[in-house]
Amino acid sequence: MRVLVVEDERRLAAAVKRGLEASGFAVDVACDGVTGLHMAREGGYDGVVLDIMLPGLSGYKVCAQLRAEENWVPVLILSAKDGEYDQADGLDLGADDYLTKPFSYVVLAARLRALLRRGARPRPAVLVAGDLHLDPAARTVRRADADIELTAREFALLE
Structure with missing residues (x-):
């Protein structure tokens, strides 16, 4: 499964990429909201892991724009913003799940797999x-x- 990680903290982005690749995902990384939105639109990803506080365009705006364009790629917000209203805003803008930092890679991978199971397009078994x-x-x-x-x-x- 192909996943896009949109995270501006390069060390964290690299760590998330390594962790998800170890769980069998193919991972691309974008380090700002504008690039992340472009890649999410054009890349044919199965899922997006999206930070909120991004340069150029916030994760909230990236998610809202994807949904406005009727792009239903599953979005998991991964953010240090851990307030209940932050989480509610992300989900209300169209995110499918919300995980706060610090986080467990085991839980991140499991939640991403769960999202992808729900959002999977029908296809043949082989x-x-x-x-x-x-x-x-x-x-x-x-x-x-x-x-x-x-x-x-x-x-x-x-x-």
């Missing part, structure tokens, strides 16, 4: 293109009669 067969459930790839070994990132990109 994806086929010519003689290439990809089974997302078993996480296997075959071309003709040969098994192909892929890293988690390669598998996610191919999927």
Whole structure:
């Protein structure tokens, strides 16, 4: 599954990227709201992890703009803003979930998987293109009669 992380703190963005990749996600990073909005619009992501306090365009505005454009990509806000009104605002603007910093990578990955299960587009159990067969459930790839070994990132990109 392809995920976009929009986070301006570069060290945290890199850590989130590593943590999600270790859980099998293919991850791209944007470090400001304008770039994040553009990538979310154009990138065909399965989900977006979005900070609120971003340069250029706030996470609130990024989320609201995506929803105004009827872009229903699942959005999980990951923010240091932990007040109940901050969380309510994010959810009311269209976010699907809200997790506060500091956070557990185990919980972040689990909540993201839950969002992606709910927002998954219908597709066949095994994806086929010519003689290439990809089974997302078993996480296997075959071309003709040969098994192909892929890293988690390669598998996610191919999927």
